[in-house]
Amino acid sequence: MKDPVQKNTRESGQAILLLVLGMSIFLLGAVGFAIDGSHLYAERQMAQAAADAAAQAGILSIFNGTNLTTSTHYFSTTTGEHTCGTSAPTPCYYAETLNGFSSGSDTVTYEPNPGVTVPGLSSDPVNLLRVKVQRNVDTTLMRFLGPSTATIAASGTAAIVTALAPIPILVLHPTLAASFSKNGTNDITICGGPARSIQVNSSNTGSVSISGTSGTVNLSHAGPLDSGSCTTGTGADFGNHGGPTAYPGTILLGSLPGVYRQSSPITDPLIGMSAPPTPTTVRTDTNGSGYQLYTGASAVTHGCPSTLPASADCRVYSPGKYDAGINLGGSSKAYALFRPGIYYINHNGFQLDSNSIVRMADSPDNSDPTPASDPAHTTWTRGILVYNSPASPINTTKDIISVGANSGQINNITYPNATQCGTDSSGTALGGNCFVGANGGVLTTGLCSSPTALASSYYGVLFFQNRSIATSLTHTLSGGGGLSVKGTVYLAHTSTASDGSYQSLSLQGTSGSSTLVQGEIISDALSLGGTSGVTMNLNSLSCYSVREVALVR
Numbered sequence: 395m396k397d398p399v400q401k402n403t404r405e406s407g408q409a410i411l412l413l414v415l416g417m418s419i420f421l422l423g424a425v426g427f428a429i430d431g432s433h434l435y436a437e438r439q440m441a442q443a444a445a446d447a448a449a450q451a452g453i454l455s456i457f458n459g460t461n462l463t464t465s466t467h468y469f470s471t472t473t474g475e476h477t478c479g480t481s482a483p484t485p486c487y488y489a490e491t492l493n494g495f496s497s498g499s500d501t502v503t504y505e506p507n508p509g510v511t512v513p514g515l516s517s518d519p520v521n522l523l524r525v526k527v528q529r530n531v532d533t534t535l536m537r538f539l540g541p542s543t544a545t546i547a548a549s550g551t552a553a554i555v556t557a558l559a560p561i562p563i564l565v566l567h568p569t570l571a572a573s574f575s576k577n578g579t580n581d582i583t584i585c586g587g588p589a590r591s592i593q594v595n596s597s598n599t600g601s602v603s604i605s606g607t608s609g610t611v612n613l614s615h616a617g618p619l620d621s622g623s624c625t626t627g628t629g630a631d632f633g634n635h636g637g638p639t640a641y642p643g644t645i646l647l648g649s650l651p652g653v654y655r656q657s658s659p660i661t662d663p664l665i666g667m668s669a670p671p672t673p674t675t676v677r678t679d680t681n682g683s684g685y686q687l688y689t690g691a692s693a694v695t696h697g698c699p700s701t702l703p704a705s706a707d708c709r710v711y712s713p714g715k716y717d718a719g720i721n722l723g724g725s726s727k728a729y730a731l732f733r734p735g736i737y738y739i740n741h742n743g744f745q746l747d748s749n750s751i752v753r754m755a756d757s758p759d760n761s762d763p764t765p766a767s768d769p770a771h772t773t774w775t776r777g778i779l780v781y782n783s784p785a786s787p788i789n790t791t792k793d794i795i796s797v798g799a800n801s802g803q804i805n806n807i808t809y810p811n812a813t814q815c816g817t818d819s820s821g822t823a824l825g826g827n828c829f830v831g832a833n834g835g836v837l838t839t840g841l842c843s844s845p846t847a848l849a850s851s852y853y854g855v856l857f858f859q860n861r862s863i864a865t866s867l868t869h870t871l872s873g874g875g876g877l878s879v880k881g882t883v884y885l886a887h888t889s890t891a892s893d894g895s896y897q898s899l900s901l902q903g904t905s906g907s908s909t910l911v912q913g914e915i916i917s918d919a920l921s922l923g924g925t926s927g928v929t930m931n932l933n934s935l936s937c938y939s940v941r942e943v944a945l946v947r
Contacts, residue, residue, distance in 0.1 A: 434531060438546045441527045444493035444502075445550035446945055448525040452485040452504060453552040456520050457943050458658055471506045471520045478502040485525045501528040512946050514555040522946075524551040551947045561633075562616075562930050563592040566662055566886055567896050567918040570596050572603035574634075576643065578923040580902075581609035584616040584930045585624035589652070590631040591616045595659035597636035604643035611641075614648040624929075633657035661941050664884055664916060667853060669860065670736045670781050673770035675714040684716060685709040685730070697756050698729050706749070706804050710759050711737075713770070713778070717785075719743050719792070723750030727804050731755040734774035735762035739782045743793045744857075748800035751808070754778070777881070779852050783860035790867055795857050795885075799872035799902060799924075854913060856881025861888045864895045871911075872902040872924070880912040890918055901928055 452469065455461040461484065462468060469483030470476060478486035478501075485504040489495045495502055508524040515521045528547045562584055567573040573596040576582070584591045591613050594601050613630045620627030629648020632641065634656055641654045677684040688696045688708045698708035706727035711720070713735025719742025722728045727749040734755070737744070746752060754760075754777070764771045784793035802808060852858070856879060859869070869885055885897040896918035901911075911930045922928060 434544055434546055437529060437531050438548060440493070441495065441529060441546055441548035442550065444489045444495050445525045445527045445548045446552075447493060447550075448485040448489040448502070448504065448527075449523050449550035449552035450943065450945055451488040452483075452525065453523045453554060454658060454943055455484045456518070456523070457554050457941070469504065473505075473507055475503050475505045478504070485523070489525060489527055495527050495529060499529070502526070508551070510551065510947070512551075512553050512555070516554040516556050516941050518554050518941075521554040522551065523553075524549060549947075550945065553944055553946045554941055555944050555946070556941055561590055561593045561660060561663075562587045562914055563920065564660060564663070564914065564916045565592075565594045565596070565918070565920050566890070566916065567596050568659065568891050569598055570896065570919055571598045571600040573598070573601050573919045575603040575605070575920070576608045576611070576922045577605045579609050580922060580924045580928060581612055582922055582928045582930075583612040583624070584630065586618070586620035586627055587616055587630065587930070589617055590633055591652070592631075593633040593657070593660050595635050597659075599637040601636045602634060602638060602642060608643055610644040610646060612646045613652055614646040617648070617652065631655065631657075633660075635659045658943060662886055662888075662916065664853060664855070664882075664886075665861075665888070667855070669783070669858075670738060670779065670852070671769035673713070673715040673736065673738050673764065674768050675764050675770070677712065677714040677716055678718055679716060679720050681709075684714070684720070685711045696759060697731050697753065702729055703727070703805055710755055712763050713737050713772070714764060714768075715740060715770075717741055719745070721745045721747070722752070723747030723798070723801055725749075729753075729804065731759060732778050733759050733762060734777050735764060735772045735779075736770045737778060737780045738770065739780065740785050741793060742789075743782060743784070743795060744780050745792075745794070745796040745798070746801040747798045749804050750801050751804060752801075777856075779855060779858060781858045781860070784863065784865075788863070788865045788867075790865065794867050795859070795869040795871075797871045801872075854882050855884045856913065857883045857885065859885040859887075859897050861886055863887065863897075864889065864893050866895045866897070868898045868900055870900045870902065872900075878912070882914045882916065883911070884914075885917040887918055 455465075455467070456471065461471070467482055467484040467487050469485060478490060482491060483504070486502055489502045490500075502525065504523060504525045506520050507522050510522070510524070512522060526547065526549045528545065530543045530545055532543055565574045574592070574594045592611075611632070613632065615624045615627035616630035617627045627648065628650040629652040631652040632645060632654045634654070635658065637656060639656060645654055647653065679685070681687045686709070688698065688710065693702065693708035694700050696708065696710055702708060706729055709728050709730045711730055711732045713733060715738045717740045719739050720737065721742060722730055722745070724747045729751045731753050732755055760775050762772045762774060780795065782793070782795055857869075859867070864887070871879065871883070883899065885899050887896050890896045898919035898921065899915065899917040900921045900923065901915070902922075902924035911928070915930075
């Protein structure tokens with residue numbers, strides 16, 4: 395008979411061995427899970443980064459128009475899923491060459507316009523791109539308990555979308571050197587507005603040019619947090635497509651700073667806006683046709699100041715087609731009030747010189763007298779649109795929009811009017827020339843809430859250059875009398891890239907005064923100069939859409 399104590403001892407030893415074996419397997423699994431899990435997680439993160447980068451790069455090449463058959467990294471935009479191989483289309487190049495997911499052991503695919511729903515897509519034929527990345531990863535300790543490989547996969551989708559995001563200063567020329575230039579000792583200050591204050595589209599490495607003893611570009615109080623006081627904004631971005639990579643002057647970006655960075659160009663957001671119809675009511679810049687002349691008590695009734703010199707005219711202009719333009723000032727001193735409506739300039743431009751002051755007309759002249767049968771008739775009660783459409787032959791010195799440095803004064807005296815010009819952010823009445831953009835300008839809150847109102851108001855545009863004019867013109871806004879512009883200044887040419895013509899704006903501030911722009915500036919080229927400040931006081935309200943690239947999933 396066996397000793398029971400000996401038997402129990404032997405069985406206890408076997409149990410210990412089984413327990414040790416079980417715990418070893420458990421520890422091996424735990425350690426393996428920790429090691430392989432961390433490794434797989436890292437691989438998954440790298441795969442996601444590669445998929446996102448590839449999707450964004452691919453859609454950017456479509457957005458920028460660089461996805462051409464002659465380009466090094468051309469890729470097909472036909473529908474269906476494409477597998478990357480030995481060639482290097484943009485999505486494959488970014489996933490494989492730049493992010494290490496090679497076609498030998500990994501699988502990378504891209505699919506233009508996959509069947510997914512994304513809000514806010516643009517109307518581009520190809521507006522969506524999805525990239526998938528897949529890799530088989532060898533396991534280490536886990537292979538003793540399970541599979542020797544694990545598959546990690548990631549997907550990134552980028553899109554061209556439309557967003558309500560106007561840019562206060564948008565310089566459109568695609569290749570011009572010094573398309574944004576600054577000289578003199580002036581400062582440009584942007585208050586309020588969206589998260590990006592300035593965008594320069596030129597691909598030229600010298601697209602931004604600073605010369606002389608130029609002042610500062612101050613974006614420190616820009617951005618949507620500013621209420622219009624120029625004190626609460628915390629900063630905004632300066633976007634530049636081609637360079638230079640560092641701003642070649644002084645730029646202030648704020649306490650929660652924006653950035654100066656290279657960024658993709660932004661398509662002209664107003665390219666879809668129709669030109670105003672040609673009025674059938676033809677006027678000339680003479681008494682009884684383009685304007686009515688008032689004197690004495692009648693002049694005061696119609697909005698001219700009682701202290702106006704006897705040598706100055708009190709004029710009330712009416713909208714219509716001006717074949718010989720509107721030119722005020724010089725030896726013919728004029729205090730001009732403009733009735734609301736469309737001023738269609740066919741020749742000689744819209745020019746204000748010394749001894750000219752311009753205001754919006756109030757009652758009893760705050761309606762458009764153009765007959766309702768005229769296609770240019772408006773129902774606006776405030777605001778004008780000046781459309782410059784010079785007929786051939788074009789005179790480059792006359793067929794322009796020009797507000798001279800000495801305008802806004804008569805006999806060197808300004809005549810502020812708080813009702814007609816409004817006040818600045820401190821409540822001070824604005825003097826000098828004062829314009830109000832179409833249907834109340836871009837700062838009217840209700841303007842952006844109704845598509846119908848938006849269309850009828852021409853997006854708050856004040857000065858609109860005919861986009862089809864294939865002659866380079868330089869327009870000027872100067873601030874000798876404290877120029878105040880409320881509305882968008884839109885000076886662009888649609889065929890710049892093919893015919894070389896473009897529209898430019900020279901925005902100036904002169905000693906003892908400042909130029910205030912309440913709205914956007916959209917121009918092919920922009921030059922800032924003078925000896926005093928230029929301020930753009932903006933609302934963060936977005937009035938029209940721009941196309942942009944976004945990672946959507």
